[in-house]
Amino acid sequence: MFFVCALLSLVLFTALVTISALGATGFFSQTTQHAAIQLSDLFVTTVITSVFALAFTVPIGLLAALYLSEFASFPARKWLDESLRFLAHVPPIVYGYFSVATFLPALNKLLPALDEHPTLAGGIALAGMLVPSFLAQSRLALAAVPQQLRDGACALGASRFSTAWLVVIPAAKARLLGALMQSASRAFGETMIVLVVFRVYSSRQTTIPETLTTFVVPNQTTILREFGGLQALFSAACVLLVLALLLNLVRLRLEHPARGDVR
Amino acid sequence: MRLHHESRLDRIFRLVCLVAVSLPLVFGAWFVVDTFVHAWPGLSNPTLRLGLFAAVEQSARIVGLALLLSFPPGIGAAIYLEYFASQRFFTRLIQHAVTSLATVPSVLYGLFGLALFTLLLGIQSLFVTTALTLGVFLFPVIVERSREALRTVPASVHEASLALGADPWRALVHVVLPLALPKLASEVLLVIARALGTVAPLLVIERLVVQPQVMRIKPLATRVFDSVADPDPMQQTVAAAAILTLLALIVILHVVAHRLAGRQGLSERGVL
Numbered sequence: 001m002f003f004v005c006a007l008l009s010l011v012l013f014t015a016l017v018t019i020s021a022l023g024a025t026g027f028f029s030q031t032t033q034h035a036a037i038q039l040s041d042l043f044v045t046t047v048i049t050s051v052f053a054l055a056f057t058v059p060i061g062l063l064a065a066l067y068l069s070e071f072a073s074f075p076a077r078k079w080l081d082e083s084l085r086f087l088a089h090v091p092p093i094v095y096g097y098f099s100v101a102t103f104l105p106a107l108n109k110l111l112p113a114l115d116e117h118p119t120l121a122g123g124i125a126l127a128g129m130l131v132p133s134f135l136a137q138s139r140l141a142l143a144a145v146p147q148q149l150r151d152g153a154c155a156l157g158a159s160r161f162s163t164a165w166l167v168v169i170p171a172a173k174a175r176l177l178g179a180l181m182q183s184a185s186r187a188f189g190e191t192m193i194v195l196v197v198f199r200v201y202s203s204r205q206t207t208i209p210e211t212l213t214t215f216v217v218p219n220q221t222t223i224l225r226e227f228g229g230l231q232a233l234f235s236a237a238c239v240l241l242v243l244a245l246l247l248n249l250v251r252l253r254l255e256h257p258a259r260g261d262v263r
Numbered sequence: 264m265r266l267h268h269e270s271r272l273d274r275i276f277r278l279v280c281l282v283a284v285s286l287p288l289v290f291g292a293w294f295v296v297d298t299f300v301h302a303w304p305g306l307s308n309p310t311l312r313l314g315l316f317a318a319v320e321q322s323a324r325i326v327g328l329a330l331l332l333s334f335p336p337g338i339g340a341a342i343y344l345e346y347f348a349s350q351r352f353f354t355r356l357i358q359h360a361v362t363s364l365a366t367v368p369s370v371l372y373g374l375f376g377l378a379l380f381t382l383l384l385g386i387q388s389l390f391v392t393t394a395l396t397l398g399v400f401l402f403p404v405i406v407e408r409s410r411e412a413l414r415t416v417p418a419s420v421h422e423a424s425l426a427l428g429a430d431p432w433r434a435l436v437h438v439v440l441p442l443a444l445p446k447l448a449s450e451v452l453l454v455i456a457r458a459l460g461t462v463a464p465l466l467v468i469e470r471l472v473v474q475p476q477v478m479r480i481k482p483l484a485t486r487v488f489d490s491v492a493d494p495d496p497m498q499q500t501v502a503a504a505a506i507l508t509l510l511a512l513i514v515i516l517h518v519v520a521h522r523l524a525g526r527q528g529l530s531e532r533g534v535l
Contacts, residue, residue, distance in 0.1 A: 002340070002343035003342060003343055003345055003347070004336075005335075005337070006339070006340040006348070006357050007357070008340065008402070008404065009340055009357055009364060009406060010356065010360045012364060012399060012402065013360040013363060013364055015375075016367065016371070019372070019375055019378045019379060019383075022378075023374070059283070060286055062284045063280045063284075064280065064284035064287065065280075066283075067280035067283060069286040070280075070346075071277055071281070072284075080284065083288065084287060084293070086287075086291075086514075086517060087287060089453075089456065090459075090460075090510070091509065091513070092460070092462070093487055093488060093491070094294070094509065095294070096491065097298075097487070097491045097506050098293075098294040098297060098506075101297070101301065101499065101502070101503070102294070103290075103294070105343050128287075131287045131290075132287050132291075159270050159272065160273045160276060161272050161276040164276070182366075188368070189366075189371075190368070192463055192488070196488075196491055199492060200275075200491065200492055213368060213370050216373070217370065217373075217463070217466055217467055233374060234374065240370075240371060244366050244367050244368055244371075245363055245366075245367075247306040248362060248363055248366040259294065
């Protein structure tokens with residue numbers, strides 16, 4: 001009985017892959033016309049937005065995790081951990097709303113060019129959501145570094161900075177990279193924040209950019225029978241699926257290195 | 264006692280780290296306060312309150328049906344992976360399927376659900392399709408979280424019950440599950456919180472309807488999106504009120520889950 005339940009995960013996974021592939025080859029499309037889309041454009045926008053997001057997320061998240069694991073006192077650490085963990089669980093739509101309603105307009109006053117660069121705005125909004133989860137995971141990675149290594153560095157006369165930079169981070173490297181991969185796959189797959197920023201905040205632009213994920217959500221309610229572009233949606237979905245699975249594979253490889261890779 | 268000698272570089276480093284840790288906190292505090300300020304005028308409006316209440320009710324129905332469908336197989340799969348699986352090729356395959364499903368972006372579940380339930384199986388009701396899709400989306404999350412809950416029961420307790428002659432089924436039902444129950448319940452609440460905040464798959468299904476039919480009452484998740492995306496300034500108050508409702512529900516679920524998980528450790532109940 002339990003085996004059947006476990007089998008269900010395999011069945012769902014196969015169904016997901018098959019249906020995406022079938023959809024991409026036009027199985028569900030009623031019309032034969034091909035919607036003109038540029039998958040490569042969508043892909044490039046996705047990558048640019050994610051790179052912006054990660055460029056903000058990684059330094060902030062890593063330094064904050066270092067503060068928590070190397071500097072903060074025990075009560076402060078406990079309190080900070082709790083509140084940051086809650087932030088990591090806030091749903092994306094909340095971050096999206098806040099970015100559009102308050103955060104990006106406020107930032108725009110400091111950085112007037114933000115209006116003309118929707119991908120940058122989307123990236124910054126994404127970073128707001130990614131920082132807490134990346135931080136939580138880097139925190140775990142740094143906490144897994146044995147205290148003896150820090151004590152050893154201290155005994156050899158290393159300063160705090162060199163201990164963190166030359167001892168703690170290299171020791172946690174594999175898990176930090178794993179956290180990075182997970183953040184990257186969340187950035188690629190995130191829909192709501194990017195959607196809200198592109199469609200609401202940047203709606204005054206002449207051409208609103210689309211990422212792979214926002215492309216899947218049509219602008220208005222569309223009746224499927226008249227919709228020839230379902231194939232295009234599934235093609236975008238296929239690219240996303242492949243990306244997500246690849247990143248997952250890399251992450252698994254980093255976290256559980258094959259025998260012989262162990263340093 | 265401070266063992267490290269703090270140089271100027273160290274002080275700068277500490278300061279930079281402190282700034283980095285305060286950024287997300289300031290951001291979080293800012294959005295909570297800001298949402299409150301924007302939502303306040305809306306919450307005193309009785310029609311809006313009624314609308315939000317209906318949305319929450321609809322959300323509860325959808326999430327309830329989704330959980331009803333995906334919780335039993337989810338925990339079944341978790342029990343299989345934790346207690347019955349041997350380290351064979353096939354088990355590893357199942358594990359990989361679960362982690363892969365968990366990393367697939369949530370929008371894809373919207374398209375998947377639409378294709379499978381509406382186009383292939385021919386389910387006409389938007390409500391049922393939405394709930395089924397959400398159920399599929401939650402399945403890998405439930406498997407992973409239930410496994411974590413089961414892992415809090417020490418293997419020695421399970422082995423002891425087996426050694427005393429309990430068959431695997433009794434060991435599971437009478438020993439492992441009761442001990443894992445508080446943690447399991449807390450994980451379920453977290454899954455509910457996650458489900459309430461999931462918008463993307465619901466939005467895809469709502470936007471790509473097969474027939475000109477719409478759900479009469481929208482769930483909270485898509486209602487939030489609709490009002491956020493509405494250019495009408497009046498809707499901004501509605502958006503803030505809806506966001507605040509969502510946030511409040513999630514905070515409550517998290518607090519209760521935290522209490523449940525923290526309350527009954529094995530050692531406190533005299534088991535270990």
